[in-house]
Amino acid sequence: MSVVLSLRQVSKVYGAGAAAVHALRAVDLDVVAGELVAVMGPSGSGKSTLLTIAGTLEEPTTGQVTVCGSDLSTLSADATARLRRRSLGFVFQDLNLLAGLSAAENVALPLELDGMAARPARAAALRVLDELGLTDRAGHFPDDLSGGERQRVAIARAVVGDRRLLLADEPTGALDAANGEAVLRMLRSACKRGIAGVMVTHDAQLASWADRVIFIRDGRVVDQTAPSGPDALLAPDPAR
Numbered sequence: 001m002s003v004v005l006s007l008r009q010v011s012k013v014y015g016a017g018a019a020a021v022h023a024l025r026a027v028d029l030d031v032v033a034g035e036l037v038a039v040m041g042p043s044g045s046g047k048s049t050l051l052t053i054a055g056t057l058e059e060p061t062t063g064q065v066t067v068c069g070s071d072l073s074t075l076s077a078d079a080t081a082r083l084r085r086r087s088l089g090f091v092f093q094d095l096n097l098l099a100g101l102s103a104a105e106n107v108a109l110p111l112e113l114d115g116m117a118a119r120p121a122r123a124a125a126l127r128v129l130d131e132l133g134l135t136d137r138a139g140h141f142p143d144d145l146s147g148g149e150r151q152r153v154a155i156a157r158a159v160v161g162d163r164r165l166l167l168a169d170e171p172t173g174a175l176d177a178a179n180g181e182a183v184l185r186m187l188r189s190a191c192k193r194g195i196a197g198v199m200v201t202h203d204a205q206l207a208s209w210a211d212r213v214i215f216i217r218d219g220r221v222v223d224q225t226a227p228s229g230p231d232a233l234l235a236p237d238p239a240r
């Protein structure tokens, strides 16, 4: 399996001197195509920092970040922006759907911003919305969608086109359990189709959908585990 995201001894320090905050300390992480990795840890442990560095939105203080085979330190600002536009998808708690655009227009937007003509961009957007069960919502505006539907549109926008790496920060936000699970099912199936995914979550039940869970404390990866899947939590205890 090809490595889509690789962090080598990545550290991030905000500020300097007595005010310096060590948000990440010598983090090593590889995520391969088709894999969904959950990141857990206490508040302030560095989870969002890891995501923003993996997403090329911030540079590490030291260490090496490789995304889709490119060492980011060797790329120009333009090339980094292109990589981000074409190959990366983001799902943040604050969804940033544009209220004046329909669901299909929101999903097509990253492709159009990258230079694709409106018609093929719309066709690609409709294909993804269809895969996520949103065909009949394609023409609706965000304000006319439920919270769960809005979240699914945000995921559609993050995976549309030829994206290789999906980065999600608390992607189930304030959704109820059923909608949260539906969102996780979608992230899972996006990864099954070959995208690499990294998802920050506080919820162990949701993390159990991942292939791997890494735990961060004080900026260090302190543990990792391979969950046996969400159904394992529901399975009868064989000891009983």
Ligand SMILES: Nc1ncnc2c1ncn2[C@@H]1O[C@H](COP(=O)(O)OP(=O)(O)OP(=O)(O)O)[C@@H](O)[C@H]1O
Pocket: 014, 015, 021, 022, 023, 041, 042, 043, 044, 045, 046, 047, 048, 049, 050
């Ligand atoms: N731009 C910044 N400037 C200064 N300090 C920052 C900045 N961003 C994050 N930090 C600090 O870095 C540390 C890690 O922050 P980060 O947001 O990555 O943690 P987190 O695990 O995502 O927390 P939470 O679960 O509360 O979102 C914290 O101490 C935070 O205050």
